Amino acid sequence: MIDFHSHVLHHIDDGSHNVDESITMLKMSYAQGIDTMVFTPHFRFGEYSIKEWLRLRQEKVDQIREALTEEDKKMIPRAVLSAEIEFHKDMNHWDYLGEFRIQGTNYIMTEMPFMPWTKQNMEVVEDILYNTPYIPIIPHIDRYFHTFTEQKYIDRFYRIPVMVQMNAIYINGVHNVPFFKPLFDARKIQLLGSDCHSMEWRQPDLGQAIDRLREVCGQEILDEIDARGREMLKDAIYIEW
Numbered sequence: 105m106i107d108f109h110s111h112v113l114h115h116i117d118d119g120s121h122n123v124d125e126s127i128t129m130l131k132m133s134y135a136q137g138i139d140t141m142v143f144t145p146h147f148r149f150g151e152y153s154i155k156e157w158l159r160l161r162q163e164k165v166d167q168i169r170e171a172l173t174e175e176d177k178k179m180i181p182r183a184v185l186s187a188e189i190e191f192h193k194d195m196n197h198w199d200y201l202g203e204f205r206i207q208g209t210n211y212i213m214t215e216m217p218f219m220p221w222t223k224q225n226m227e228v229v230e231d232i233l234y235n236t237p238y239i240p241i242i243p244h245i246d247r248y249f250h251t252f253t254e255q256k257y258i259d260r261f262y263r264i265p266v267m268v269q270m271n272a273i274y275i276n277g278v279h280n281v282p283f284f285k286p287l288f289d290a291r292k293i294q295l296l297g298s299d300c301h302s303m304e305w306r307q308p309d310l311g312q313a314i315d316r317l318r319e320v321c322g323q324e325i326l327d328e329i330d331a332r333g334r335e336m337l338k339d340a341i342y343i344e345w
């Protein structure tokens with residue numbers, strides 16, 4: 105299976121703290137049946153320039169590569185670079201928006217605000233969807249459930265052709281079956297992610313969520329999600345470890 109959302113790269117955001125932790129997270133994911141990961145470090149406008157952020161991201165990859173042994177390489181998923189872009193009201197006009205796509209594809213992960221969404225927020229995402237070459241992935245839709253986010257906006261994402269991603273932690277939550285099952289049954293969730301951050305805080309846990317989904321929703325839905333992810337990544341440019 106594919107993990108579309110992860111913070112495995114060290115010291116670029118609030119994810120992994122060092123190379124060893126990154127490698128442990130990769131191995132832990134692979135041991136859970138994850139053969140492909142998308143690296144989605146946060147990009148927050150104003151924190152770094154785009155040039156500096158891209159340099160940092162590549163530097164982290166290079167450091168991990170140098171530390172991996174030949175044995176390690178057999179025990180980690182293949183991986184592709186991308187980003188989790190913090191919502192910005194002008195992001196639809198950034199001339200460098202394409203730098204954040206899953207490399208080799210047209211998918212970009214646009215993180216919605218953690219405050220009540222507005223019509224303008226929705227218009228930014230829809231402008232990207234309809235007026236740029238890029239297709240938004242809406243990460244961790246579950247984070248906006250049971251909050252101040254208006255349901256009509258969440259529902260809109262289920263209707264337009266963006267990719268909606270759910271985090272493993274929500275699927276693993278013991279009381280969440282009545283909330284997530286109808287969404288998967290109605291094919292409203294397209295992608296899965298661990299959104300793993302470190303070994304101390306939010307470890308890789310997608311394997312458990314996959315087992316749970318199989319139990320609750322059946323193998324067919326997992327097969328569909330997996331096939332969709334592989335189709336999305338068919339031209340992806342993977343990191344050469």
Ligand SMILES: [Fe+2]
Pocket residue numbers: 109110111188243299
């Ligand atoms: Fe994330």
